[in-house]
Amino acid sequence: MEHGADLLTYQDRYDGELIDFSSNINPLGPPEGLENVLIDSFKTLITYPDIKYRKLKESISNYLACHKENVLVGNGAVEIIDSFVMATKRVIITTPSFSEYEKRAVIHGKEVIRIPYKEDFCIDLDRLDVIRKGDLLILGNPNNPTGLRIEKGELKTIYEMVKKAKGFLLLDEAFFEFCPEDYDSIEIFKEYNFESVGIIRAATKFFALPGIRLGYGCTSMETAKKIERNQLPWSVNTLADAAGQFIFNDKEYIEKSKLYINNERQFLLDELSKIEGINVYNSHTNYILIKLLEEVDEHAFNYFLQHGMVLRKCSSFLELGNNHIRVAVKDRKNNLRLLNAFREYNCKKDESYKG
Amino acid sequence: MEHGADLLTYQDRYDGELIDFSSNINPLGPPEGLENVLIDSFKTLITYPDIKYRKLKESISNYLACHKENVLVGNGAVEIIDSFVMATKRVIITTPSFSEYEKRAVIHGKEVIRIPYKEDFCIDLDRLDVIRKGDLLILGNPNNPTGLRIEKGELKTIYEMVKKAKGFLLLDEAFFEFCPEDYDSIEIFKEYNFESVGIIRAATKFFALPGIRLGYGCTSMETAKKIERNQLPWSVNTLADAAGQFIFNDKEYIEKSKLYINNERQFLLDELSKIEGINVYNSHTNYILIKLLEEVDEHAFNYFLQHGMVLRKCSSFLELGNNHIRVAVKDRKNNLRLLNAFREYNCKKDESYKG
Numbered sequence: 001m002e003h004g005a006d007l008l009t010y011q012d013r014y015d016g017e018l019i020d021f022s023s024n025i026n027p028l029g030p031p032e033g034l035e036n037v038l039i040d041s042f043k044t045l046i047t048y049p050d051i052k053y054r055k056l057k058e059s060i061s062n063y064l065a066c067h068k069e070n071v072l073v074g075n076g077a078v079e080i081i082d083s084f085v086m087a088t089k090r091v092i093i094t095t096p097s098f099s100e101y102e103k104r105a106v107i108h109g110k111e112v113i114r115i116p117y118k119e120d121f122c123i124d125l126d127r128l129d130v131i132r133k134g135d136l137l138i139l140g141n142p143n144n145p146t147g148l149r150i151e152k153g154e155l156k157t158i159y160e161m162v163k164k165a166k167g168f169l170l171l172d173e174a175f176f177e178f179c180p181e182d183y184d185s186i187e188i189f190k191e192y193n194f195e196s197v198g199i200i201r202a203a204t205k206f207f208a209l210p211g212i213r214l215g216y217g218c219t220s221m222e223t224a225k226k227i228e229r230n231q232l233p234w235s236v237n238t239l240a241d242a243a244g245q246f247i248f249n250d251k252e253y254i255e256k257s258k259l260y261i262n263n264e265r266q267f268l269l270d271e272l273s274k275i276e277g278i279n280v281y282n283s284h285t286n287y288i289l290i291k292l293l294e295e296v297d298e299h300a301f302n303y304f305l306q307h308g309m310v311l312r313k314c315s316s317f318l319e320l321g322n323n324h325i326r327v328a329v330k331d332r333k334n335n336l337r338l339l340n341a342f343r344e345y346n347c348k349k350d351e352s353y354k355g
Numbered sequence: 356m357e358h359g360a361d362l363l364t365y366q367d368r369y370d371g372e373l374i375d376f377s378s379n380i381n382p383l384g385p386p387e388g389l390e391n392v393l394i395d396s397f398k399t400l401i402t403y404p405d406i407k408y409r410k411l412k413e414s415i416s417n418y419l420a421c422h423k424e425n426v427l428v429g430n431g432a433v434e435i436i437d438s439f440v441m442a443t444k445r446v447i448i449t450t451p452s453f454s455e456y457e458k459r460a461v462i463h464g465k466e467v468i469r470i471p472y473k474e475d476f477c478i479d480l481d482r483l484d485v486i487r488k489g490d491l492l493i494l495g496n497p498n499n500p501t502g503l504r505i506e507k508g509e510l511k512t513i514y515e516m517v518k519k520a521k522g523f524l525l526l527d528e529a530f531f532e533f534c535p536e537d538y539d540s541i542e543i544f545k546e547y548n549f550e551s552v553g554i555i556r557a558a559t560k561f562f563a564l565p566g567i568r569l570g571y572g573c574t575s576m577e578t579a580k581k582i583e584r585n586q587l588p589w590s591v592n593t594l595a596d597a598a599g600q601f602i603f604n605d606k607e608y609i610e611k612s613k614l615y616i617n618n619e620r621q622f623l624l625d626e627l628s629k630i631e632g633i634n635v636y637n638s639h640t641n642y643i644l645i646k647l648l649e650e651v652d653e654h655a656f657n658y659f660l661q662h663g664m665v666l667r668k669c670s671s672f673l674e675l676g677n678n679h680i681r682v683a684v685k686d687r688k689n690n691l692r693l694l695n696a697f698r699e700y701n702c703k704k705d706e707s708y709k710g
Contacts, residue, residue: 005406035394045561045563045567048358086462100588210398210401210403211594212400213589213590230462232433234434234568235434237592
């Protein structure tokens with residue numbers, strides 16, 4: 001299980017609709033009105049997307065409050081990350097983190113240096129001294145699967161360290177909007193004209209559009225040009241292009257989603273922490289990492305699958321071993337269903353395990 | 356002008372709707388019923404595409420009459436070509452051909468060897484002796500922009516030469532369905548279990564869906580697995596996935612489109628060849644390469660733009676110089692418009708050129 005969301009693989013093991021706690025998507029669904037926008041855009045299918053994505057970049061630059069020349073777009077966040085990886089020689093990652101960072105680096109024949117997080121899943125600043133000129137440091141912010149955001153002061157410290165070493169800092173902020181509004185990296189790094197830094201976000205998680213494949217990023221104008229040269233032409237299709245010209249304008253949806261997730265995350269954190277036999281890590285975003293104190297992830301996965309829920313086993317993440325799972329924050333009904341199953345699982349685990 | 360279809364760049368130079376002769380798309384538009392399929396698929400936008408594209412591959416394997424384990428899918432033909440390029444050390448291309456072959460090779464740091472076509476745009480077999488173990492030979496079949504398909508016997512000869520040298524033959528057949536039905540490469544190479552050969556096609560041109568980004572390919576099961584490891588996850592979005600489960604079943608549309616293009620190509624070839632001042636090359640597909648005997652491509656481009664038509668200047672193609680243009684075969688009304696403009700252009704060129 002390299003990624004979550006692969007429900008098709010498990011569907012034949014449950015008679016009914018599976019609830020997907022393995023991918024972390026806004027439970028409110030995409031902004032209203034999107035379907036009509038897409039229907040209006042069917043006429044664009046017979047033309048290539050604008051190879052320069054002019055209107056899409058304008059929409060994103062308005063949303064991010066940056067210049068459109070700072071904006072990158074791609075087929076999900078992962079395509080943009082890939083293009084940054086291609087442009088470097090060494091990739092420095094923290095572990096555990098999103099598996100594609102290392103995977104793409106290996107595919108492109110880049111050297112990978114792993115820095116394990118400290119026990120509290122904070123970055124070990126002392127170990128950042130490995131960064132050399134031209135290195136790409138990729139940090140999840142918040143990080144997946146740990147769910148923690150880098151504290152503002154620490155982010156500035158890390159940036160100064162990377163800049164001093166003449167490296168490049170790439171922040172994967174695919175889950176940015178779910179986080180408490182304590183700071184916005186784009187606002188911070190705008191003052192530096194995004195020198196030696198790139199920030200990647202996506203429509204995937206917050207706008208509940210994993211199927212449409214729309215990622216975007218913000219970096220210096222010079223770096224944006226350089227990265228675009230590595231990208232495949234037309235990688236964002238015309239429907240994703242049209243969606244990106246629409247969704248970022250729905251301020252009401254954005255506010256409502258933030259409040260909803262904040263509330264449900266706190267509810268889940270509070271309730272999960274009452275359950276014995278698990279260790280619940282704090283989260284700043286819409287998923288929660290859980291350590292199973294007495295069981296392996298495969299066991300929990302199978303139990304929940306029998307009850308119609310797909311969890312994310314975390315043994316494919318480096319450093320986590322086979323006793324961590326990750327759950328998405330969903331709507332109240334499903335969150336209650338998850339909690340009930342956890343309560344049952346915990347006390348019944350010995351009888352119920354069928355292997 | 357690295358690619359055609361960039362109408363947005365030229366729109367402010369013409370007051371009205373531009374007719375795009377620079378991209379080669381089936382003028383009949385996509386199969387009927389596709390819009391309803393897409394509307395039904397909006398519900399899939401809130402989930403990731405199937406990371407293994409199981410149903411899509413099944414649909415393609417039925418269409419191609421091969422095993423689904425032979426099938427590759429990607430974000431347009433170009434993403435699949437890119438993944439083959441990544442897996443090799445040296446890339447051998449013929450010139451002139453689609454610019455992305457060399458571009459992707461350079462981006463991935465691969466050595467590029469160029470073999471110019473002979474004067475008749477046939478492959479110079481003597482020069483294929485450069486192929487060494489592990490080399491990737493990419494051939495457009497039919498080739499872009501020359502419009503010619505490799506003759507069946509010659510294709511087998513080339514394949515045997517590549518196999519003997521332990522190289523790999525990649526056929527870019529993005530325009531396959533437009534060609535006369537003299538042979539099907541997939542049928543030919545199926546007998547070899549696609550050993551050392553890959554065939555790339557796409558929904559882009561024939562199914563008139565450049566906006567949706569759906570390419571596919573056929574190779575040995577072993578190579579398919581190897582190439583997939585290089586690909587980005589989820590690069591085909593859920594709507595393109597759904598389209599690909601639908602369009603290949605419309606046999607009536609497929610037959611009708613083939614007949615239509617065959618007919619219009621012949622009409623355009625016949626009529627263009629009567630015009631003085633140009634040399635019209637033969638074509639097996641839905642675009643025609645034209646040599647301007649007394650003018651540069653920029654001149655013709657500007658003239659046609661003033662008349663609401665966008666041609667493809669070919670000076671960005673290697674070996675062609677600045678006196679070739681390429682035109683798409685469109686519907687009769689637009690083809691007549693093109694012919695009329697050519698007749699006017701030819702006799703009036705000295706007066707009308709405004710630079």
